[in-house]
Amino acid sequence: MNCLLLLLIASLLCACSAQPQTKESSPAELTRVSYVSEATGEERDYFVYLPQGYRSESEKKWPVMLFLHGNGERGDAKEELDFVLVHGPLYEAWFQKRDLPFIIVAPQLPMYGMDTIADYIKNRKKEDIPQRLEAGTPPRPERFPTPYPMRGAVEDTALQLPPEGPPVGWFMLEDDLLTIIDKTLSDYAADADRFYLSGISYGGFGTWYLASKHPERFAAIVPVVGYGHSGLMESIAKQQLPVWCFAGGRDQVVHPRFFYPGLNQLENLGHEDVRFTIYADMGHDAWTRIYAGQDVYDWMLSHQRE
Numbered sequence: 490m491n492c493l494l495l496l497l498i499a500s501l502l503c504a505c506s507a508q509p510q511t512k513e514s515s516p517a518e519l520t521r522v523s524y525v526s527e528a529t530g531e532e533r534d535y536f537v538y539l540p541q542g543y544r545s546e547s548e549k550k551w552p553v554m555l556f557l558h559g560n561g562e563r564g565d566a567k568e569e570l571d572f573v574l575v576h577g578p579l580y581e582a583w584f585q586k587r588d589l590p591f592i593i594v595a596p597q598l599p600m601y602g603m604d605t606i607a608d609y610i611k612n613r614k615k616e617d618i619p620q621r622l623e624a625g626t627p628p629r630p631e632r633f634p635t636p637y638p639m640r641g642a643v644e645d646t647a648l649q650l651p652p653e654g655p656p657v658g659w660f661m662l663e664d665d666l667l668t669i670i671d672k673t674l675s676d677y678a679a680d681a682d683r684f685y686l687s688g689i690s691y692g693g694f695g696t697w698y699l700a701s702k703h704p705e706r707f708a709a710i711v712p713v714v715g716y717g718h719s720g721l722m723e724s725i726a727k728q729q730l731p732v733w734c735f736a737g738g739r740d741q742v743v744h745p746r747f748f749y750p751g752l753n754q755l756e757n758l759g760h761e762d763v764r765f766t767i768y769a770d771m772g773h774d775a776w777t778r779i780y781a782g783q784d785v786y787d788w789m790l791s792h793q794r795e
Contacts (some may be wrong), residue, residue: 553683682793736765
């Protein structure tokens, strides 16, 4: 009886040892990368977020999202770089600890004197930047006040801004952004065929601009509360670059009526993958709902370069 029991225990131990060991997934990381800016001639930093599993899944090629922030998050890309974390996919991935399977790259626009013009930049405080908690997640910020009634929008072809978008915007960092894209592709396990571009407000305009100049670089673009000028659409349509654009129905900063001329032009040029979503109840901060959802990430991942 004892011999039979010992044999049974031995066989069970052998069976257990033969089972494949589950490899522990590496944690998400937020790193800074330094480069010399062609726009300013100075050393600047940008964020690179590495998703959960990046280190442990060494054979995998990861999708990449280049994120362009809005006007309020500008800075010196050193001491002020953390303002880039306040909104968008990095906020979701790093502070809300969502498992977003992208390498997320987030540079920062120089101030270019905007802190002397915009009170919301001049009066911002570092205490407004969220803190990553060891356990749990911080409460989400309150929505911007939008004391305007919901109403429809008609097309307005008298666009307020030139093709490159608002002044001292992301178009001024075009060469920097291309350098950052190339460096990301060379230094990380990045999938060049799943490289996505998204941005909010100033970054939405920057998304349209960069995509129009280099449509072959991206698998899909998601401009948020920033419209594309009609003059930018030919190259995007020719490339058939998938577009999902968002606006806020109560947005008094970038009104939905200015989105239609460019989007209609895309369709007139034969573009077959154009989405436009207006959240009628949201204001300029419609991005809070967009990036807090899941469908925008799933949509991006459903596309890759041909």
